[in-house]
Every structure is written in C-alpha cells, then in structure tokens.
Amino acid sequence: MEESLNTYFAFLIIGAILVVADGQLIMRASRVYLRSAYTDEGAANSMGRMIGVLFHIITLGVLMLLSTIDIPVEGAVQQVITKLGIVLLLLGAAHAVTLSVLGNIRERQSSQRITQETNAQLEERKHEEPRPIVNPSMNGNNF
Numbered sequence: 007m008e009e010s011l012n013t014y015f016a017f018l019i020i021g022a023i024l025v026v027a028d029g030q031l032i033m034r035a036s037r038v039y040l041r042s043a044y045t046d047e048g049a050a051n052s053m054g055r056m057i058g059v060l061f062h063i064i065t066l067g068v069l070m071l072l073s074t075i076d077i078p079v080e081g082a083v084q085q086v087i088t089k090l091g092i093v094l095l096l097l098g099a100a101h102a103v104t105l106s107v108l109g110n111i112r113e114r115q116s117s118q119r120i121t122q123e124t125n126a127q128l129e130e131r132k133h134e135e136p137r138p139i140v141n142p143s144m145n146g147n148n149f
Contacts, residue, residue, distance in 0.1 A: 010082065012082070013082040013085055013086055014073060016086050017073055017085075017086045017089050017090065018069070018070075018073055020086070020090060021069045021072075021073070021089070021090060021093045022066065022069065024090075024093060024094065024097060025062065025065045025066055025069055025093075025097065026062065028061075028065075028097055028101060029058055029061050029062040029065070030058070032057065032058050032061050032101065032104055033054055033055060033057070033058030033061075034054075036053070036054035036057050036058065036104075036108050037050055037051050037054035037055075039054075039108055039112065040053055040054055040108065040111065040112055040115070042112070042116075043111070043112040043113075043115035043116045043119070044115055045119060053111065057104060057107065057108065057111075061100060061104050064100065065096070065097060065100050068093075068096055068100075069093060072089060072092060072093060072096075073089070075089075077089060
C-alpha cells in the first residue's frame with residue numbers, strides 16, 4: 007500500500023512540475039507575442055495571464071483525473087513512467103491548442119486595430135477640402 011501511495015504522489019509531483027513549467031513558459035511568451043497586437047501593454051499582459059491560468063487549470067485537472075486511472079503495467083516505476091508519458095502527450099496537445107488560441111486572439115486584435123486605423127483615416131479625409139478632379143486628357147495640348 008505504501009508503494010502505491012508513493013507512486014501516486016511521485017506521479018502527481020512530477021506531473022505538476024511539468025504542467026507548471028510549461029504553463030509559465032506559455033504565460034511569459036504569450037505576453038510578448040500579444041504585445042504586437044494590443045496597443046495597450048497592460049491588456050496584452052492580462053490576456054497572457056488569463057490564458058496561462060486557463061492552461062494551468064485545465065492541464066492540472068487532466069493530471070488529477072489521470073492520476074486516478076489504473077494502467078495495467080508491471081511495477082510502480084513503469085506505472086509512473088507510463089502515466090507521465092500520457093501527461094507529456096496531453097501537455098503537447100494542450101500547448102498546441104493554446105498556441106492556436108493565442109494566434110487567433112492576435113489575428114483578431116490586429117484586424118480590429120487595422121480596421122480602426124482605416125476608419126480614422128477615412129473620417130479624416132471626409133473633413134478635408136475636396137480636391138478638384140483633373141482630367142489628364144484636358145491639359146491644354148489637344149488639337
């Protein structure tokens with residue numbers, strides 16, 4: 007019983023370290039990645055933190071659920087290694103989904119910023135004096 011408890015805790019501790027390490031990488035990188043899309047650096051940092059927290063919550067939840075599943079392998083070490091292999095595969099998938107979400111957020115923010123800038127330029131042009139339309143064929147040299 008003590009060996010299975012040690013195996014259980016070893017899996018949870020190692021798995022949690024992997025999840026937190028990957029989550030921290032995502033949080034740091036997402037802030038820098040989103041700064042190019044957000045005009046406000048605080049908004050980029052907040053969005054990066056929210057995505058990082060969401061990543062941590064989901065992957066730690068999956069880790070907890072996986073810890074309760076009994077995988078039929080021989081020995082405690084094999085049990086931990088097999089479960090950690092599954093955790094790494096799931097972390098890779100979660101990381102890919104997170105990158106996709108970050109890309110979508112960045113694209114949407116960039117599009118909104120470009121639309122706002124274009125609308126502002128159009129609004130500026132509305133208030134300018136109209137320019138006379140010059141027909142190039144009427145330059146005075148017609149015969």
